[in-house]
Each structure stands twice: as structure tokens, then as C-alpha cells.
Amino acid sequence: MTIEAIEIRKVALPLKEPFRASVGVFCARDVLLVRVVTSDAEGWGECVALPEPRYSAEYVDGAADLLRRFLVPALPPSVDAHGVAPALAPFRGHPMAKAALETAVLDAQLRARGDSLGRYLGAARQRVACGVSVGIMGSVPELLDAVAGYLAQGYVRIKLKIEPGWDIEPVRAVRERFGDDLMLQVDANGAYTPADARHLAGLDAFELALIEQPLAPGDLLGHARLSRRLATPICLDESIESAAQAAAAISLGAAAIVNVKPGRVGGYLEARRIHDLCQAHGVAVWCGDMLESGIGRAANLALAALPGFTLPADTCAAERYFATDVTEPLDYADGHLTVPTGPGIGAAPVKEVLDELTLASEWLGV
Numbered sequence: 001m002t003i004e005a006i007e008i009r010k011v012a013l014p015l016k017e018p019f020r021a022s023v024g025v026f027c028a029r030d031v032l033l034v035r036v037v038t039s040d041a042e043g044w045g046e047c048v049a050l051p052e053p054r055y056s057a058e059y060v061d062g063a064a065d066l067l068r069r070f071l072v073p074a075l076p077p078s079v080d081a082h083g084v085a086p087a088l089a090p091f092r093g094h095p096m097a098k099a100a101l102e103t104a105v106l107d108a109q110l111r112a113r114g115d116s117l118g119r120y121l122g123a124a125r126q127r128v129a130c131g132v133s134v135g136i137m138g139s140v141p142e143l144l145d146a147v148a149g150y151l152a153q154g155y156v157r158i159k160l161k162i163e164p165g166w167d168i169e170p171v172r173a174v175r176e177r178f179g180d181d182l183m184l185q186v187d188a189n190g191a192y193t194p195a196d197a198r199h200l201a202g203l204d205a206f207e208l209a210l211i212e213q214p215l216a217p218g219d220l221l222g223h224a225r226l227s228r229r230l231a232t233p234i235c236l237d238e239s240i241e242s243a244a245q246a247a248a249a250i251s252l253g254a255a256a257i258v259n260v261k262p263g264r265v266g267g268y269l270e271a272r273r274i275h276d277l278c279q280a281h282g283v284a285v286w287c288g289d290m291l292e293s294g295i296g297r298a299a300n301l302a303l304a305a306l307p308g309f310t311l312p313a314d315t316c317a318a319e320r321y322f323a324t325d326v327t328e329p330l331d332y333a334d335g336h337l338t339v340p341t342g343p344g345i346g347a348a349p350v351k352e353v354l355d356e357l358t359l360a361s362e363w364l365g366v
């Protein structure tokens with residue numbers, strides 16, 4: 001397979017309503033899509049970076065610059081998916097930009113041979129149980145209405161964004177309104193410090209499935225110490241950018257559960273390595289969500305169907321976030337999404353919609 005051309009597209013997906021987390025409030029989701037055109041097929045990948053470096057150090061325009069100046073020029077023309085990470089290794093960091101390029105090459109490669117990403121990764125299920133991530137709201141009544149709406153849509157688990165000043169009270173209200181059987185968890189996006197340990201222990205009263213990323217991404221020791229103060233299992237998200245970091249987190253006792261996001265860890269091949277590592281250590285994994293378009297969403301489902309993904313994914317129907325998406329809708333019913341079975345990631349942009357939502361398109365010399 002020879003790479004003939006690579007395109008990067010900045011696409012604006014308007015959000016149905018603002019999405020607020022401790023890292024900020026977002027009214028639109030600009031995504032960076034990468035298209036790789038080869039002699040046999042073309043493939044797509046999605047960079048999950050935010051418009052500003054608030055979730056991690058990467059951001060959309062920085063990823064575009066990195067792809068343009070460093071990553072695409074470093075790719076050998078006849079590379080396959082397993083050769084992408086080694087070719088990009090001389091450039092440190094930037095897993096999200098690297099993941100988009102590797103995924104586009106993998107998608108093209110799998111399409112060329114009529115193989116689906118699910119089969120390639122080892123999917124064990126046809127459908128994935130979906131939870132939903134609920135943002136920080138203006139009031140508890142507004143939150144309760146939103147949660148009721150998502151439960152009515154069939155979502156099997158509720159995740160609440162929390163931050164100092166919006167944590168104990170909203171969690172108590174949701175637990176009291178919807179009962180003890182509701183699978184409930186929280187995500188702080190690193191908004192707390194070790195000095196908040198006693199306060200966070202107050203969440204133990206609500207039988208949460210996990211508390212996600214309570215402390216700063218780099219503080220593995222802090223999470224290990226905190227895990228000895230909390231009854232609620234700690235799940236890491238931002239802290240885990242590679243299988244090596246997952247191994248360190250597990251051996252330090254910093255993570256009882258891992259939220260796996262292919263974009264955050266450099267791609268689906270590294271995500272599978274993290275899955276395999278966590279399974280070997282009895283650490284549950286589940287698939288996170290970065291408000292991807294249908295491109296990333298479809299690919300994530302193939303990963304979320306692997307055997308070690310035993311907890312509901314954040315990967316929900318795109319309609320939860322967007323009125324319009326660049327791909328056809330995924331098959332969502334009764335709290336489950338169907339894993340695409342078509343070649344490659346099993347989804348591709350609808351040209352008219354993609355062109356309508358494209359803010360910028362750039363062909364990069366290969």
C-alpha cells in the first residue's frame with residue numbers, strides 16, 4: 001500500500017447545548033480529521049485534541065501544525081499501521097496527533113483488504129453498553145432533569161462531571177432521586193488536590209462505581225495515596241498516555257480502573273496494549289469519549305467491544321452532543337451501540353455534510 005496524499009480537515013460540529021467540565025465550557029466541537037489516500041483505499045482518523053490545551057497539552061491548531069511540519073513528512077510512503085508509531089517516535093509526545101495519522105493509515109489498510117477494525121482488534125461483542133457523561137449544570141434541578149432524560153433514552157450508567165463547589169450536593173441529589181441501583185460515577189478532570197482527600201472521602205457515602213481523575217494528570221503518587229483514603233475505586237484518564245504509564249499506575253496502586261481513549265494514548269494499537277496489560281493485572285478498562293465525530297465514535301466501538309472492556313463506555317450516540325454529524329448515525333438502541341462491521345472503522349464522512357462543516361482543508365505533501 002503506497003500513500004499518495006494526506007489531507008487534514010478542521011471540521012466544526014455545533015454542540016446541541018454547552019458542555020461544561022472542570023476544564024472549561026464548550027459550545028462547539030472543532031475536530032481535526034486526517035484522510036490518507038493510498039493506491040488501494042482511503043482511510044480516516046480523528047484527532048481528539050480540544051481547541052485549547054485544557055484537557056491535555058495538545059490542542060487542535062497545534063496538532064495540525066505538528067502533522068504538517070513533522071509527522072506527515074516523517075512517514076515512509078509505503079508504511080503500514082504498525083510502522084507509523086516507530087516512524088513518529090523521534091518526535092516526543094503529541095499522542096493525539098499521532099493517533100489520528102496512525103488510525104487513518106490503519107483504516108485504509110483494513111479497507112484495502114476488506115477487514116473490519118473490530119475483527120482486527122479482537123472484538124468479542126456485537127454491541128457495546130453505553131453510559132453518558134453529564135456536564136456541570138447551573139442548578140441541581142436542571143441536572144436531575146438531564147439525568148432523567150438520559151435514563152429515558154436507555155443509557156445504562158450516569159457519569160457526572162464534578163469540580164470543587166459542584167460535587168457532594170449534585171451527587172447526593174442524583175443518588176436520592178434515582179435510587180441505589182443506578183450505576184453512578186464522577187469525573188473531576190484533575191480539579192482536586194491531595195488536600196481535598198477528606199472532602200473527596202465524602203463521596204464514599206454514595207456507592208459510586210469509580211471516581212475518575214480526581215488529581216492532576218502527573219500525580220500518580222498522589223492518586224496512590226488518595227486510593228488508600230477512599231473506599232471508591234480510582235479510575236485514571238488523563239494520567240494514562242501509554243501502556244508504560246498504565247503499568248506504572250498499576251504497580252503504584254494509583255489506578256483500580258482505567259478509562260482508555262485511543263486518541264489520548266497514541267492510537268488503537270497502543271489502546272489494545274493497555275487493554276491486554278490491564279486484563280493481565282485484573283484492572284477493568286472502559287472506553288472514554290472525547291466528543292468525537294462519527295469517525296472516532298465508530299472506531300472506538302471496535303475497541304470497546306474487546307473482552308476486557310467490562311464497564312459501560314462513555315461512547316454514546318452522537319445525537320447526545322451534535323445535531324449534525326459528518327457520518328451516518330450509529331445504530332443506538334436500549335442503551336447499546338452496535339459495533340460497525342464494515343471494512344476498516346466502518347464509517348466514512350458523508351461528502352456533502354463534511355464539506356458543509358469544514359472550516360479548513362489542507363493537502364499535505366507526502
Ligand SMILES: CC(=O)N[C@@H](Cc1ccc2ccccc2c1)C(=O)O
Nearest residue numbers: 021026050133237288289290291314
Ligand atoms: C465525555 C467526557 O467527559 N470526556 C472527557 C472530558 C472532556 C471534556 C470536555 C470536552 C470538550 C470538548 C471536547 C472533548 C471534551 C472532553 C473525559 O472523560 O474526561
Ligand SMILES: [Mg+2]
Nearest residue numbers: 187212213237
Ligand atoms: Mg475523564
